[in-house]
C-alpha cells in the first residue's frame with residue numbers, strides 16, 4: 001500500500017515511445033550484430049531453445065553482438081531456434097528487437113515434443129512466487145511449478161546444457177526446500193547441476209541485483225563449469241555511470257526517455273516505500289512491478305524513466321520498448337541484464353568448446369548435498 005503522504009497520485013504519462021525500428025533493424029549496430037538478429041545463422045553456432053523468454057534480456061546476452069555504454073559485447077556462437085513466452089507484448093518486443101523466432105505460447109500446455117530439439121535450453125522461469133518482494137508461496141503458487149516445463153523439455157530432448165535463472169530467495173525460501181526439489185528433479189532427469197549466485201555489479205551493472213543461475217549438464221558429459229569470473233572486484237560502477245548523460249534528455253532523442261510515471265517526490269518507508277537513488281552508489285534493484293518500490297532519480301525531482309531503467313538493466317539504447325510505461329517497465333524488470341547474460345553465455349560457450357575437444361570435468365568440487373552450506377548463499381554483498 002502506498003503511504004498517505006498527500007503527494008500527487010501516480011499516473012502513467014501518456015507518452016508513447018517514438019521509434020522507426022528496433023535493435024535488429026537499427027543501422028547503427030549492423031556492423032556488430034549477431035547473424036540471428038538479421039534472420040541468419042551463426043555458421044558454427046550451437047542451437048538454443050529459449051523458454052519464458054520475456055522481452056529477451058537473457059537471449060540478447062546469449063547472442064552478443066551489441067554495445068552498451070561504449071563497450072562491445074562480442075557475438076557468441078549460439079543460434080536461438082525458438083523463444084516462447086505467454087505474454088503477447090513481451091513477444092512483440094522480442095520480435096521487434098531480437099528476431100522473428102519469438103512465439104506466444106503457454107508452456108504449461110505445450111507438448112515438449114512439438115518444440116525443436118536444441119543443444120542448449122535456457123529459461124528464466126517465473127519467480128514471483130519465490131521472490132522476496134512477492135507472495136512467497138513457492139510451489140503452492142500458480143507460477144511455482146513452471147520450472148517443470150523445462151524439466152519436461154529436458155526429458156523429451158536431452159539437451160547438453162540447461163541454464164535456469166531465478167531470484168536468490170529461491171535458495172532460502174523454506175530453508176531451501178524448493179531449490180532442493182528443483183535440483184532433485186534435475187538429477188532425476190539425468191543431469192548434474194550447480195547453482196551460481198551472481199551479483200550483477202561484479203559484471204559491470206550499476207544496479208544492485210543478485211540472481212541464481214542453475215546450470216545443469218547431462219550426466220554423460222561430466223560436471224558443470226564454474227561461474228564466470230567477476231570483472232569489477234575493486235569497485236562497482238555507480239548509478240550515474242549508466243544514466244548521467246540522460247539527465248538533460250527530456251524527449252525521445254533516445255527512445256523511451258520521455259516515458260515515466262508522474263510523482264514528484266519519493267516517500268520514505270523503512271525499506272517498503274519509495275527509494276531515492278544516491279549518487280555514487282548502485283541503483284536499487286529494478287523491479288517488474290512498476291507500482292512497488294518506486295525508484296526516484298538521484299538528483300532530479302522525478303522518477304526514473306523507462307530508458308533509465310533499461311540502461312540500469314544494461315539494454316543497449318537501440319533496444320526499443322514499444323508500449324506504455326507500465327508494460328515496458330514490467331518487461332525490463334523481468335529481464336536478465338544482457339551484460340550479465342553475456343558473461344554467463346561466454347562461460348557456457350567456452351565450456352561447450354571444451355566438451356567438443358573431448359575434455360570433461362569429471363569431478364565437481366560441489367555435490368548436491370553441499371547446496372545448503374555453500375557460502376555463495378550468504379555472500380557478503382547485500383542486495384538493496
Ligand SMILES: C[S@@+](CC[C@H](N)C(=O)[O-])C[C@H]1O[C@@H](n2cnc3c(N)ncnc32)[C@H](O)[C@@H]1O
Nearest residue numbers: 052053054056057058086087106107124335336
Ligand atoms: C522472469 S521473466 C523472464 C525474463 C527473460 N528471461 C528476460 O531475460 O527477458 C518470466 C517470463 O515467464 C513468462 N511466463 C509466465 N508463465 C508462462 C507460461 N505459462 N508460459 C510461457 N511463459 C510464461 C512471463 O510472461 C515472463 O515474461
